[in-house]
Amino acid sequence: MGLTEVAGVLAIDAGNSKTDVALIGADGGVLATARGGGFRPPAVGVGPAVDVLAEAVARAVAARGGAGGSGTSGPPYARRVSACLANADLPVEERRLREELERRGWGVDTDVANDTFAVLRAGTDEPRGVAVVCGAGINCAGMLPDGRTARFPAVGRLSGDWGGGAGLAEEAIWFAVRAEDGRGEPTELARALPEHFGLPSMYALIEAVHLGRIARGRQHELAPVLFATASGGDRVARSIVYRQAEEIVLMACVALERLSLLGEEAPVLLGGSVAAARHPLLHDRVVELLADRAPKAVPRVVTAPPVLGAALLGLDRLGSGPEAAARLRSYYASAPDGPALGAAH
Numbered sequence: 001m002g003l004t005e006v007a008g009v010l011a012i013d014a015g016n017s018k019t020d021v022a023l024i025g026a027d028g029g030v031l032a033t034a035r036g037g038g039f040r041p042p043a044v045g046v047g048p049a050v051d052v053l054a055e056a057v058a059r060a061v062a063a064r065g066g067a068g069g070s071g072t073s074g075p076p077y078a079r080r081v082s083a084c085l086a087n088a089d090l091p092v093e094e095r096r097l098r099e100e101l102e103r104r105g106w107g108v109d110t111d112v113a114n115d116t117f118a119v120l121r122a123g124t125d126e127p128r129g130v131a132v133v134c135g136a137g138i139n140c141a142g143m144l145p146d147g148r149t150a151r152f153p154a155v156g157r158l159s160g161d162w163g164g165g166a167g168l169a170e171e172a173i174w175f176a177v178r179a180e181d182g183r184g185e186p187t188e189l190a191r192a193l194p195e196h197f198g199l200p201s202m203y204a205l206i207e208a209v210h211l212g213r214i215a216r217g218r219q220h221e222l223a224p225v226l227f228a229t230a231s232g233g234d235r236v237a238r239s240i241v242y243r244q245a246e247e248i249v250l251m252a253c254v255a256l257e258r259l260s261l262l263g264e265e266a267p268v269l270l271g272g273s274v275a276a277a278r279h280p281l282l283h284d285r286v287v288e289l290l291a292d293r294a295p296k297a298v299p300r301v302v303t304a305p306p307v308l309g310a311a312l313l314g315l316d317r318l319g320s321g322p323e324a325a326a327r328l329r330s331y332y333a334s335a336p337d338g339p340a341l342g343a344a345h
Contacts, residue, residue: 009314010078014039020307028324034059081107082314084118119271122309123302135272137164140251187236245285
């Protein structure tokens with residue numbers, strides 16, 4: 001099949017737990033979609049991580065009937081690859097990932113960005129505004145139609161970050177341990193956290209985690225326990241939730257200021273499993289603080305799948321126009337999670 005018949009955009013949104021891929025026509029029509037595994041280059045290396053993307057891309061191409069070539073062994077699948085990837089936190093990481101995707105030959109041109117930009121573009125009618133993603137970790141990005149961006153390294157405490165589900169769980173454990181042994185203020189967390197794992201005390205929880213009977217990766221399960229305890233009125237738990245709100249608003253305001261948007265009406269998009277869950281204590285506090293510090297900001301929770309944002313960024317680069325964007329949005333509005341695998345015309 002000739003180059004003129006390839007898709008307009010190969011959109012990729014790759015997170016730590018799953019990857020979504022979509023082949024999009026230049027007119028905004030969704031040609032095929034697929035879902036794959038998590039994208040974890042720090043754990044497995046760039047090449048093996050991109051191999052996971054390749055499996056999802058191959059399924060999307062197969063769902064379309066194999067149209068558009070065969071990557072490195074033939075014409076590309078799309079005019080533009082638009083990949084928004086977790087763990088692409090630094091420009092040097094984006095460059096390495098872009099080089100690897102270019103080597104695969106999936107598109108004529110290839111763009112790589114952090115996955116926070118996908119959330120931002122999915123929630124806006126134009127590439128303008130700020131997004132804060134608070135999920136397992138926390139990150140923030142802002143962009144303007146002229147291409148200027150604002151971003152943070154977002155590699156955890158090393159880069160000054162605080163919070164996200166994993167960080168909230170660690171903080172809750174810290175306060176609960178100190179409450180139990182007398183070093184800290186009493187809190188219901190000292191009972192609720194070990195109870196989640198069927199354990200009698202924080203000492204038992206520490207032992208179970210330290211000796212590997214409970215995997216450290218399971219600590220993120222404690223974030224919902226923290227929110228439930230805070231909603232019950234526990235002062236310590238509530239203070240942790242309020243600090244998370246402070247961090248979300250602080251990142252958003254810094255990004256708005258960097259882009260000279262602090263004095264203009266601009267969207268502040270909230271995404272990720274923690275921020276998008278609309279926990280009343282957290283969400284209401286974020287809205288309250290934004291109203292005080294950035295009165296013209298318009299906070300919104302993004303519920304559209306991030307792969308939509310990756311696809312829109314690709315259509316922006318193609319110059320496809322608002323009609324194509326509207327068609328694409330209409331598709332994902334009727335299938336908000338996107339089909340896991342299939343062709344759509």
